[in-house]
Amino acid sequence: MSMTSEIASEPSVSPPPQAESEARAKMTSRGVEVHYGAKRALHGIDVDILQHEVLALIGPSGCGKSTFLRCLNRMNDTIEGCKVTGEMTLDGGNIYDKALDVVQLRARVGMVFQKPNPFPKSIYDNIAYGPRIHGLAGGKEELDGIVQSSLERAGLWEEVKDRLSEPGTGLSGGQQQRLCIARAVAVSPEVILMDEPCSALDPIATAHIEELIDELRVNYTIVIVTHNMQQAARVSQKTAFFHLGDLVEHKETQEIFTNPQDERTQGYITGRYG
Amino acid sequence: MTDLTHDAMAVKIGHHTSEDAQRRLRRRYAAERRFKYYGIGAICLGLGMLAILLISIGSRAIPALTQNYLTLQIEIPPEPLVASADHNYMQFVEREILSLFPEAVGDFQAQRQIMSIMPFDAAGVISERVLEDVSVLGGERIDVTLQLTDEAQAYVNGEISRSTPEADRRLTDDQMSAIDRLRDDDVIVVQDGRPVLDIAVNLPFYEVVNQSNFQSLANDALYRLFPEVEGRARRDLRAIISPGAGFELRQMILADPGLIGSSVSLEVPLSDEFDQLAKNFVDRDLPEDQRRVNDAQIAYFDGLEEAGLVTSRFNTQFFTAADSRQPELAGIWGALVGSFYTLVVTLLLSFPIGVSAAIYLEEFAPKNRLTDLIEVNINNLAAVPSIVFGLLGLAVFIQFFGLPRSAPLVGGMVLALMTLPTIIIASRAALKAVPPSIREAALGMGASRLQTVTHHVLPLAMPGILTGTIIGMAQALGETAPLLMVGMVAFITSTPEGLTSPATVLPVQIYIWSDAPERGFVAKTSLAIMTLLVFLICMNALAVWLRKRFERRW
Ligand SMILES: Nc1ncnc2c1ncn2[C@@H]1O[C@H](COP(=O)(O)OP(=O)(O)OP(=O)(O)O)[C@@H](O)[C@H]1O
Ligand SMILES: [Mg+2]
Numbered sequence: 004m005s006m007t008s009e010i011a012s013e014p015s016v017s018p019p020p021q022a023e024s025e026a027r028a029k030m031t032s033r034g035v036e037v038h039y040g041a042k043r044a045l046h047g048i049d050v051d052i053l054q055h056e057v058l059a060l061i062g063p064s065g066c067g068k069s070t071f072l073r074c075l076n077r078m079n080d081t082i083e084g085c086k087v088t089g090e091m092t093l094d095g096g097n098i099y100d101k102a103l104d105v106v107q108l109r110a111r112v113g114m115v116f117q118k119p120n121p122f123p124k125s126i127y128d129n130i131a132y133g134p135r136i137h138g139l140a141g142g143k144e145e146l147d148g149i150v151q152s153s154l155e156r157a158g159l160w161e162e163v164k165d166r167l168s169e170p171g172t173g174l175s176g177g178q179q180q181r182l183c184i185a186r187a188v189a190v191s192p193e194v195i196l197m198d199e200p201c202s203a204l205d206p207i208a209t210a211h212i213e214e215l216i217d218e219l220r221v222n223y224t225i226v227i228v229t230h231n232m233q234q235a236a237r238v239s240q241k242t243a244f245f246h247l248g249d250l251v252e253h254k255e256t257q258e259i260f261t262n263p264q265d266e267r268t269q270g271y272i273t274g275r276y277g
Numbered sequence: 278m279t280d281l282t283h284d285a286m287a288v289k290i291g292h293h294t295s296e297d298a299q300r301r302l303r304r305r306y307a308a309e310r311r312f313k314y315y316g317i318g319a320i321c322l323g324l325g326m327l328a329i330l331l332i333s334i335g336s337r338a339i340p341a342l343t344q345n346y347l348t349l350q351i352e353i354p355p356e357p358l359v360a361s362a363d364h365n366y367m368q369f370v371e372r373e374i375l376s377l378f379p380e381a382v383g384d385f386q387a388q389r390q391i392m393s394i395m396p397f398d399a400a401g402v403i404s405e406r407v408l409e410d411v412s413v414l415g416g417e418r419i420d421v422t423l424q425l426t427d428e429a430q431a432y433v434n435g436e437i438s439r440s441t442p443e444a445d446r447r448l449t450d451d452q453m454s455a456i457d458r459l460r461d462d463d464v465i466v467v468q469d470g471r472p473v474l475d476i477a478v479n480l481p482f483y484e485v486v487n488q489s490n491f492q493s494l495a496n497d498a499l500y501r502l503f504p505e506v507e508g509r510a511r512r513d514l515r516a517i518i519s520p521g522a523g524f525e526l527r528q529m530i531l532a533d534p535g536l537i538g539s540s541v542s543l544e545v546p547l548s549d550e551f552d553q554l555a556k557n558f559v560d561r562d563l564p565e566d567q568r569r570v571n572d573a574q575i576a577y578f579d580g581l582e583e584a585g586l587v588t589s590r591f592n593t594q595f596f597t598a599a600d601s602r603q604p605e606l607a608g609i610w611g612a613l614v615g616s617f618y619t620l621v622v623t624l625l626l627s628f629p630i631g632v633s634a635a636i637y638l639e640e641f642a643p644k645n646r647l648t649d650l651i652e653v654n655i656n657n658l659a660a661v662p663s664i665v666f667g668l669l670g671l672a673v674f675i676q677f678f679g680l681p682r683s684a685p686l687v688g689g690m691v692l693a694l695m696t697l698p699t700i701i702i703a704s705r706a707a708l709k710a711v712p713p714s715i716r717e718a719a720l721g722m723g724a725s726r727l728q729t730v731t732h733h734v735l736p737l738a739m740p741g742i743l744t745g746t747i748i749g750m751a752q753a754l755g756e757t758a759p760l761l762m763v764g765m766v767a768f769i770t771s772t773p774e775g776l777t778s779p780a781t782v783l784p785v786q787i788y789i790w791s792d793a794p795e796r797g798f799v800a801k802t803s804l805a806i807m808t809l810l811v812f813l814i815c816m817n818a819l820a821v822w823l824r825k826r827f828e829r830r831w
Contacts, residue, residue: 081713081720083644110723120714122733132732133722183718190722 027054029194029224030075030112035089037070037079044070047089048250050243052194057216057225059235059256062245063271068228069117071245072196075226076112077105093194110137113192115200117228119179121171121186126163129171129182130154133190149189156218157185158211176203184212188219195219197227201234213238232272236260244268331810338807341800344592344605345555346544347518347581349498351526355537358489358530359407359414365488366400369478370423377462378455391455394429394448395474403478407485411537415482423474425465432456433465433472482534491530492523495545502586503577513574517581519546521594521606544588549604549797551578555587558796569796595804599772600786604797607790609805611772615685615765615780616754616812618773622689623696623753628746630693631700635742638701639708640730659698666695667762675763682764683779691759696749703745707738740824747820751813757784783809 030052037045045067052058060068070079077098079085091098098108110133122129130150133139140146150167154160159181163174171182180203187195197216201209216225216238229235235242236256243253244265252259252268263269292298371392381387402421406413413419428447431437437446439453459465459474466475496515500506506514522545529543530536546552550569553559555578565571570578581587599611642648670691674680680687711734719729735742760766765781766789773780781789783805790802 076721078717078721081717106723106725108723109721113723114721116714116717116721118714120712120718122715122718123737132719132724136722136724136728136732186718186722 028052029054029094031092033090035074035087035091037074038086040084044248046248050250050253052224052226054224055220056241057220057227057239059239059242060226060228060245061235061242066245067248068245069198072198072226072228075196076109076114078114080105110190111192112194112196113187113190115183115187115197117198119176119183119203121179121182123170123172125168126171126182127167130186130189133186137190139190153185153189156188156215157181158208158215159185177205177208180204181208192223194224194226197225199228199230201231244271334803334806337800338803340556341595341804342592343589344594345547345552345587345589347547348542348544348586348588349495350540350542351494351498352540353494353530353537355408355411357493358486358537359404359411365485366403369480370400370476373476373478377458377464387451390449390451394425394452394456396424396426399423414480414485415534418477418479420475420477422468423476425472425474429456430472433460483531486530487527491526492520494526495522513571514577516548516574517551517578519548519603519605521546521603546605549795552605553796554578555589595801599770600768600781601770604795604801607801609783609786609808611769612781612783612786615773616782618685618776618780619688619692619782620750620754622686622776623692624750626690626693627696627700627749631697632704632742635701635704635708636730639705640734641726655698655701659702663695663756664758664762666691667759669694670759671762681777683767684777685773685780686776687763688760688765688782691763692753692756695756695759696753699749699752700746703748704738704742707741707745708734710741711737740827743823743827744820747816751816754813754816755784755809757788760785
């Protein structure tokens with residue numbers, strides 16, 4: 004684990020400090036507001052998500068964490084009456100640009116949903132679906148390889164390797180969630196958005212996912228929503244605290260947990276409300 | 278505040294075990310039981326009605342399952358078959374001669390002129406030749422020598438010529454030039470000093486025999502059984518057998534020409550009145566003038582029955598024939614095929630259009646005023662009386678586009694209009710029932726909207742869509758009113774051969790028969806209804822099976 008973080012924090016070429024942060028901002032959000040009909044769910048969010056960084060989103064229920072997460076790959080487009088304003092970029096390009104191809108965006112920015120939602124197909128087909136539609140695998144063997152490695156990374160391989168042709172919906176809740184993680188990983192996105200990926204998992208599986216997140220960080224950028232403060236502290240480098248649609252604090256995880264600036268942040272992480 | 282809630286809680290202790298609570302519980306159970314009994318009662322009532330319906334129609338249908346036949350020993354001498362077709366032979370000669378005048382094709386005036394150089398009965402010689410040897414039918418061409426009219430002969434012999442004014446001779450210029458042409462072709466030759474027409478004609482077996490009177494052969498067989506009956510009384514006798522006898526005999530002989538000259542034993546169907554008599558549906562105690570069969574006929578029939586010549590067999594005709602004026606010959610096969618073609622058209626049109634429309638409206642269309650309006654209108658269309666669709670079909674498909682009347686194509690199109698709303702509504706409901714999380718999952722993987730629909734949503738919605746479609750098709754199968762409008766109510770005695778040949782459908786057939794005065798159609802109507810029901814049940818079973826199959830996947 005320490006190895007991986009070392010690699011991640013040591014880019015092969017080191018540009019000057021200021022330019023570095025600009026260059027490594029994988030995604031940015033400037034003044035993003037979200038309305039569900041007349042209701043405003045997010046009020047002007049400014050966040051930079053750096054490359055090879057894990058950003059944890061924390062905050063009380065209903066504060067807009069999922070909403071923000073869904074803005075990052077435009078899943079909000081699918082919701083009737085949801086309007087997103089402000090600017091959001093991926094590698095410097097505006098993702099709300101009219102010319103942008105959402106299909107490609109979602110292939111680059113993968114997502115694991117709050118509620119496990121495997122396809123009502125076999126376990127194998129669940130994982131193979133993404134590589135198939137994006138043409139990632141040359142042949143059957145390569146596809147088999149992707150399926151196996153994805154399941155291994157999500158820590159599900161041992162449990163399901165003998166029943167790959169059984170329906171994914173027949174797995175337990177926690178297994179389904181790991182299946183969804185494996186499914187997202189299988190298309191090798193650049194950014195992975197995870198909405199409470201561990202809420203249905205036991206401690207062992209959780210530890211496994213956390214390890215996976217650490218591992219994935221080497222190649223990908225990760226945004227994770229969690230209600231578990233320890234988890235946020237363990238896996239993330241940056242943490243953003245949301246409250247009633249506002250981004251209250253956003254800084255190094257270390258700092259936010261040891262030295263919160265805002266009263267609300269302090270109250271939340273010490274468990275006084277939320 | 279904590280104290281207060283505590284008190285409030287304390288009051289309620291024992292609340293769920295008190296007398297009152299017990300009584301409430303009992304009442305709740307009683308209500309549940311009552312509801313269950315109402316439900317069972319409703320189901321029993323429904324099943325009872327259904328049973329009464331099925332039993333009453335079914336019992337009336339049973340007589341139609343059998344048909345009585347009379348075994349006759351039928352002689353098939355060649356004479357009546359080949360002699361009764363005299364005028365026909367002239368046709369074959371005409372065909373040969375006109376083939377020498379290609380310019381006269383389609384010009385009936387000119388054709389008449391040419392043919393009038395021969396007397397009408399010139400072809401009588403052919404029937405003599407055929408009688409000598411029946412095997413010339415359908416064989417090689419035969420050479421025949423035919424008479425010419427006196428005028429034609431006179432012209433050939435040079436007794437009249439073109440120099441005579443046309444008004445003064447019985448032969449026109451055209452006829453003269455026709456004769457000249459025939460002489461040049463050596464068709465008109467002089468034999469023993471007399472000009473004759475010497476030509477080789479083709480005698481197709483089918484055409485010669487097809488138009489002969491086969492019924493009379495069957496009648497003759499019947500007369501032989503009652504030698505004492507003569508003259509007009511034979512009318513009563515021959516009413517016993519159905520006109521289908523001749524038809525059957527013709528089929529047999531056309532299939533096997535070798536039968537000519539032999540004698541065959543054939544079971545011919547009884548006509549409807551006597552079929553009813555055989556089934557004991559005729560009240561013999563009724564005064565003679567109130568029955569459709571008179572006393573003499575009953576006596577003939579009893580004689581036949583005593584001789585063991587009347588047999589009752591399963592009525593295959595009913596399931597293999599098309600409609601007929603004679604109940605004993607009528608069948609539903611034509612209507613079944615018509616229904617099949619019509620439904621194929623309906624399905625091919627309404628399923629893809631309906632499902633695509635539903636997918637577009639449900640998955641792609643923006644939700645705005647326009648789509649709301651469309652939705653309301655689709656729901657309204659589902660409630661439009663079906664006859665209106667018939668009128669629409671008449672006005673648009675037949676009068677405007679000029680499509681043929683009575684055709685399964687038009688009927689199917691009209692029914693497709695009628696079933697579209699059903700399919701669209703059912704499909705939309707099925708699509709709506711697919712959990713949105715599946716769509717999110719697919720979209721989140723980077724699937725396009727169409728991929729999301731075709732790979733994930735549609736397979737899940739398919740059972741519901743199929744159910745809706747089959748309900749729509751079942752509705753279409755039983756529909757009569759719109760088809761009456763597009764002419765599918767016609768009396769059609771042949772099984773339709775394609776989408777544009779005249780046809781009728783099962784429910785219309787039932788409607789036609791239920792209106793027919795003949796006794797035999799009463800049972801036939803019931804049997805047709807039972808057949809329709811069987812079909813509906815099959816279709817619904819198919820729906821259930823398809824649903825199971827698609828659901829079993831996951
Ligand atoms: N589809 C929707 N339509 C209308 N309002 C919505 C919708 N989704 C979310 N909201 C509202 O937006 C606000 C933020 O919701 P969001 O789901 O982002 O919260 P969250 O932080 O993810 O909460 P949780 O931790 O419970 O998942 C809530 O007030 C919610 O009621
Ligand atoms: Mg959420």
